[in-house]
Amino acid sequence: MIKKQIKKLGFLALVGLLISSCTSNREILYFQDGEAYSETAINYEENTIQPNDILSVTISASVPEAAIPYNVGAPSTTTINNLETLKLQGYLVGTDGYISIPVLGKVLAKQKTINELQDTITELLVEGGHLLNPVVMVRLLNAKVTVLGEVRQSGTFTFTEQYLSVPQALGYAGDLTINGLRDDVLLIREIDGKRVIKHLDLTTANWMGNPEYMVKPNDVIVVQPNRAKVKTAGYIGNVTTIVSIASLLLSATILLTR
Template sequence: MKNLCLFLSISTILLACSPQRDLVYFSNLSEVANSRVKSDTELRLQKNDQLSIAVNSLNTEYNVLFANSSSGSTSNTNVSTGKASIKINSNGAINLPLLGEIPVEGLTIDEAQQLITKELKKQIKSPVVTVELVNFKITVIGEVNKPASLNVPGNQVNLLEALGMAGDMTVYGKRNNVLVIRETNGVRNMTRLNLNDKNVYDSPYFQLKQNDIVYVEPDKSKEKEFSPNNRALPIITACISAVAVLATALIR
């Protein structure tokens, strides 16, 4: 009878055990570490990006012309400020009054701003150009508390910030295996990042880009917990515990 009780007790413990989860980000960080953001992580403009471009100059006629222009994919305009919303076309360019097509694909926001200013100086006096990306969007799905497609204010967001915007990972999320999907020049690239490792900062995928998709995979404990084959596990465990208690009482 004692052997039976011992067997039942061990069985209960084994059934109750679950894999240990490492829920700590950068768990191998033992001291303060400094690192620089790599230059190749800076946002680059892509086809179909929507830009907000404001032009102010001493030539008020051009300001009005720019705001009223219907060339290219200009959709929303503001005449008083010379501001327009323009989409980068399939050629990777934008269409501007007097200038025609200006190739901006692959440029940073600052580089695009400088290029437009340089070209406008050939036509008008003292142009001041401001360029903003208005459709910076990322998608976070999987084991997060608020999966969603997120509009990002500004032009920069990293993986941790994106997870924070999605309510952080659930306890089932694999912190050592986060998938980032990125499409560049028609090529879809996928990589997995380990958020338990401080070296994740060195990955060019840690700094997210427009239209990136972040997928947080569930760990095996959730698969087991929600598997149809394991739905009776709590009942079985409870029965074994009851039998163990009863057997102990009978021995006494």
């Protein structure tokens, strides 16, 4: 009789633990209120140039030969498909925020957008009488985002797009695992010498219009483990589970001592 009661208690304890470790759809599904934000405007905020950025600066003019002294590396007529080679030939933004362009010398790039830097270099070329009708093209070559935690493939990913969203960055990492905490994803951002940490809720779409929706170069995205993952790691994550187990043990002790 006692053995049967112990088996029943063991079965009840197992069921209680399984129920407590279950994850609801509300914790798993992305953008559950997406229909309410189907007309949300996209915030295309231009990124500013930061120290350690590597820039490609190409200067051309109506007379191509006249622009050659203002460019580094291979002539503009040569096609280079290797991004790493382009980085080696690019302009590294120093800690002082400047890049050094042939003939023009040091040009302040820090805290300027790509378009603003293009305009600055164009003005220097025109006002200094260097070139007639110059065309300046600037690209960021080493934009990267790091994704850590409960994703299928964590790592640092390089992107060449001017605008990349957080969901796209998570797609580079193969999406969140089933154990990823979707309602509290950390976004760590360093910009203009300041570090900011934001908390993102991927189960809702109400943040898609915020600046945090778009990735900035050098962002770090951290996906924390959910409760089910933490429990399987040996940590009991809520008081209800502890009380249930204690109650079952107390009941078993009373029955066995009768």
